[in-house]
Amino acid sequence: MNKIWLIIQREFLNRVQKKSFLIATILLPLIFPAIMGVLVYVAKEQKKNATKETILYIDESGYFQSDSTKYIFKPFHGSLEDAKRAFNLDESFGLLYIPKFELTDPNGIKLYTKINPSPTDVADIERIFENHIKDLKMQQLKIDQKLLDQLKTSVTINSVKISEGGQEKSSDSKVLFGVGMGAGILMYMFIFIYGAQIMQGIIEEKMSKVVEVIVSSVRPFQLMMGKIIGLASVGLLQFLIWIILISTLSTVVLGMFGMQSPTQEMMQMNGQYAAATQGSNSLEILNAFTQIPWSYVIFNFLFYFIGGYLLYGALFAAVGSAVDSPAEAQQFMFPITIPMLISYFALFTFILQDPHGPISVWLSIIPFTSPIAMMGRIGFGVPLWQLLLSMALLVGGFILTTWFAGRIYRVGILMHGTKVNYKVLAKWFMQRG
Amino acid sequence: MLASCNYPSSFATYPFKFLTIKIVEALVARGVTKRYANHTALDQVDITVPEKSIFGLLGPNGAGKTTLIRIINQIINSDGGEITIFGQKLNPDHIGLIGYLPEERGLYKKLKVGEQLIYFARLKGLSKSEAVLKIKVWLEKFEIKDWWNKKVEDLSKGMAQKVQFISTVMHEPKLIILDEPFSGFDPVNAQLITDEILQLKQKGSTIIFSTHRMETVEDLCDDIVLINKSKVILEGTKKQVKAHYRTNTFTVEHRGAFSLNGSLYDLIRQETLEDDFHRSLVKMRTTGSPNQLIQDLTNVTEVFSFSEKVPTMSEIFITLVKGESNE
Known part of the structure; x- marks a missing residue:
């Protein structure tokens, strides 16, 4: 255990001390609103000055x-x-x-x-x-x-969600749509970026041939888990910094522009919806925004990030251990990315459109798709049994993939110059200690 | 040269064992076996490594040396057999006792020398402060103290090799396992490492040396084991092995050509050096005293030098391995 801790520390410090981490962590939350702002500004200017x-x-x-x-x-x-x-x-x-x-x-x-x-x-x-x-x-x-004008009637439906305790909460489906989309995309990016980093790290260790020196001091499984957990903590730190930065920034921005948050601008830009539904003015959107149970959403995001990351991270680790170069890794990336892509596209085609439909429900329960799918649904309210089932399956899923990856990893890291295909991987998997 | 080594063919066909008389063993392996799907990497391997010795683990490529070393380092598990280290059954606590320099070795390129060595030392179980003290001693010894904050990628290959060696021995392991330690080392560093190995032995470490560079075996090793096709085919002290493979062949330099008639000797070869000077290779058919040969020689020629032609490790190695593959 002590040694895993050492590896976690090493991996964590390695990444966090890099300039690229600092830049990504601090600039990214600024870049997104900045790009959004610039786009909105340009679009407005273009309209004004269009010849x-x-x-x-x-x-x-x-x-x-x-x-x-x-x-x-x-x-x-x-x-x-x-x-x-x-x-x-x-x-x-x-x-x-x-x-x-x-x-x-x-x-x-x-x-x-x-x-x-x-x-x-x-x-x-x-x-x-x-x-x-x-x-x-x-x-x-x-x-x-x-x-004709007298014939026209404007109807606005205020959707109000009644919780089991009888508490009423007004909700805005467009805001929930936005939250689901944002969380889903963020999940997709996080799993991919950090999963790829695990793989890259392992390939580096293999290429520099330092790995055999290390596994003479620690078990291969400890090295793999240390790396996975170390990177996970980097991801969590980054996420926390973002939350803090974004929440303080948006408070500042809200104060400066008199309740005109960039998200709202986006909402209005986003659509003819906003223009058509006259009732939902900015104040109501803002209201709906504050009505979202953020701590609940963030808690679930963290859970599914950790779960999904561990699930996919183990698979990325297995791929990294099997190959000698990043180029070789491509062939094995395909089966890993497929479920990710399915859930990513399903996010837009099914989950956000119909969060309680059968496809959405199943995708949010199956471990390989659940991290992204559940993020799409979470704002709309998910029955507790579905959430618990999905979480339990995700935990089971990552235990399974970790076990699977560990068996390939322990053999793969010591192999150099072997031509690896799925048959070889299966053989490694079956091999005893 | 090879053609002159006419070892009895029976020597090559069955494993030979010699009694080792030393009492304390650094490492004993009994019946160690490792099987993979298609082949057996180690088949009932027995080795005994005496304490405070340099032990040569020899064998051609693919014989199973690295597999055995990985099992000793607990990187992989054996399928059968038992290994004891200083009398104790091999267990994870032994990791700190062993220093391992693998054949496939490297360092983290982006890490600084100091950081890297501390990390490795701590993985071996040292505390941070202990690690720093010991690393400083070694860096001073190799006169590379100012490398502490250098990144490995900025070091030359030879410099990195020194760091790598330090990482193997800094935690003062009682058992040091070096897999092809000189591959990739320049002659200067190789000599430096050789001196260090001898010093470490003097200080009480046991060194297992896996190599197919026979000159180093000849120079350094006290005991050897030869593995071929996953089996031990020869084990013993270097002296014993060499004595066993004596062929009663002598090199004589002399003035005046001669021919040996009779049933006692074979004249294997006679070459002319200059004018009337010759060098001859004479084999005694029976194990008799060399004095008898000298006496007989002085009757037929003028002897300038006389020495026994002892087989080199390289010759023994090649004969045995070839003998195996001819079976």
Whole structure:
């Protein structure tokens, strides 16, 4: 035990004393909001200063209304062929050809451009027509705009979660979506980055051939576990520093910008949702944000990080011990990354969309996918039995992979220049002491 | 040279054992066996390493030397047999007693020399303060005190070899196991290490030396064991082994060519050195006194020098190993 402790210390100090650790730990929490801020700023500026594009148009229908905030429409008088020629010579963005059409069947409108137009350009121009035709139809049908406005009703549903004790908590599914996504992605990154570091460390020991010197003093299993645990503690330290940095920073930022947190900005940017649902204004989002049981989420994140990391870390260790160079490791990375990728994609396609559906539930229980899948679900509330089952299976899972990896590791680290394939790994696994 | 070594073929076909008279054994292995899926790496291996000696563990590549060394270091387990170290059954407490320099060796490139040695020493069970004291003594001895804060990657190969050697012996192990210690060492460092090995022996350490460099065996080893194809085929003190493989062959330098007739001697070879000077290789058919040969020689020629041609370890090694593979 004493020796494992020495190895843990060594691994921990090795990483923490590196400049790269310091930079990653302190800069990353600053970089993300900074990038977000810059993007938001640029997007806003672009909107403000965007030069209006010119579009030539030939209107044979007489229905076209040329007022738009985004484009300058210039009428062209002449045939379509002349217009095309003129369009080729000047700097206009597009040439819009509007033939005669019936209001009930607006067809045949064409937009000629020099470069492929973006979907939003096409949609914007379509909307100009749609709005104008709608107005015309309303006039035809003698519908008053006021009457129409009176028909409109805005409904906002406040979702309130009632806990078993009868306590009511308002929640916001969009905020939960964001939390699930963030936690899931963070989990994915953590497991991958730290798992890969275990592998890299082991390959380094093998390549520098220091490993046999070490295993003459400690059992190979102790060396492997020392490395895994040492790196885990580096990961946890990094995570804790991030939590502290982010929470203090956001408090500072919130104070400075008067409750406008960057996350909120993102939420609003994120979507037409936010624009469409008029009810959820920033204050409510903020409220929902504070309503999230953060300590519960963080506790679970830590549990699943440790569990998932140990589970995958052992597999990364086994791969590292089997190969002689990082390049050789590629072939064995594939089966390890598959369940990670499945859970990562499922996070967006199933789990966040339908956190209580059967696929989401199963993915959050199976040990190989549960760390990421459970993070996606955790904010939405997970039944206790599912959480406990998932946790128990995860613990069982990492004990199994550690045992499995240990058997390969003890043989692999002493092998040099062997051509390794799955058959060889199986043989190592079966080999006695 | 080889052709001249006509050992009786029976010597090569069965393991020979010689009685060792010393009482305390640093290491005794009895019936040690290690099997892998496709082959047996060690088959009923018995060795006895007397205390305070330099013990040569010899054998061609793939004979099983490294496997045996790894078992002694408890890196891998044997499938059968027993090993005792200073009379005690091998157990994890012995790790601190052993200093091991593996054939596949290296250091952490990014670590500083001092840090690295402290780490290794602590893994061997030393406390930090003990480690620092002992490492300082060694660094001073090798006159490399100012390397403490140097990273290993900034050291030259020869410098790294010194550090590596220190890491093997700094915790004052009673049993030192060196697997091909000179491979990759430049001659200067090799000599330095040789001197250290002899000093360590004088101070009471036992050294197991695995190698196929026979000159070093000839110079350093007191006892040897020869392993071939996972079995011990020869064991004993260097003197005993050499005595056993004496072939009653003598080298004579003389003036005037001669031929030996009769049933007592074989004239294996006679070469001319200059003018009338010759060198002859004479083998006595029966184990008699060399005096008889000298007497007989003086009758036929003028003898300038006379010496027994003792087989070198290298010759014994090659004959035995070849004999095995011819079976």
